[in-house]
Amino acid sequence: LVLILIALPFLIPMESYRGPIANAASRATGRTVQIGGDLRLTIYPELGVSVGDVLVSNKVGAREPQIVSIGNLVIGVRVIPLLSGNIEVARLVLDDPVIHLEIAEDGSPNWEFSNGAAASPETAGGGNSAIGDRINNIGVEELRINNGQITYFDAVAGTNAGLEDVDIAL
Secondary structure, eight states, X not given: OHHHHHHHHHHSOGGGGHHHHHHHHHHHHTSOEEEOSOEEEEOSXXXXXXXXXXXXXXXXXOSSSEEEEXXXXXXXXXXXXXXXXXXOEEEEEEESOEEEEEEOTTSOBTTOOSGGGOSSTTTTTTTXXXXXXXXXXXXXXXXXXXXXXXXXXXXTTTEEEEEEXXXXXX
16 A cells, blocks of 8 residues: 555656646636646645646736746645545645735725636636635635745725745644
C-alpha cells in the first residue's frame, strides 16, 4: 500500500487533466481560469493537486486583467467525502499570489463570483447562478498565503491601498 501511494503521483497522467480542471474552475467562478505551470498530484498531508502559474480573470471593466495570479496553488481535499462524490477542501495554499481587490463605480466588488461576473459566455456555465452561489460558499479548513501581494481600489470612495510580503495562515 505504501509503495502504491508513493508511485501514484507518477502513474497518473496529470497533464491530461489541465484543460478539464481549468474549464471546471472557469464554469464555477464565471471567470476565465488559466493553468500555465506544472500540474501534480499530492498525497501528503492530504490527497490533492499542486498547480503552477494560475491566472483568474477579473470582472469586465476592472482596472487589472486578473483578480488573482498565483505562482503555485496547492489544494488538499478530505478522502472519505471524496469517495462519496463530495469535495471538502482541507487545505488551500497560495504561494506568491498577486490579488487585486476592487470596488467598481457601481459599488459592486470584484470578489463576488456569479453568472453576472462572467468573463465570457463560454465560461459562464450557461447562466446557472447556483454555480456562482456555491463558489461564494466554499469552506476551507486551512488557508495559507505565502509571499503575497494584495491591492485594493475603491472607485466609489476613490481610495487605493496595497500590501506586500503578505504571509497569512488561517
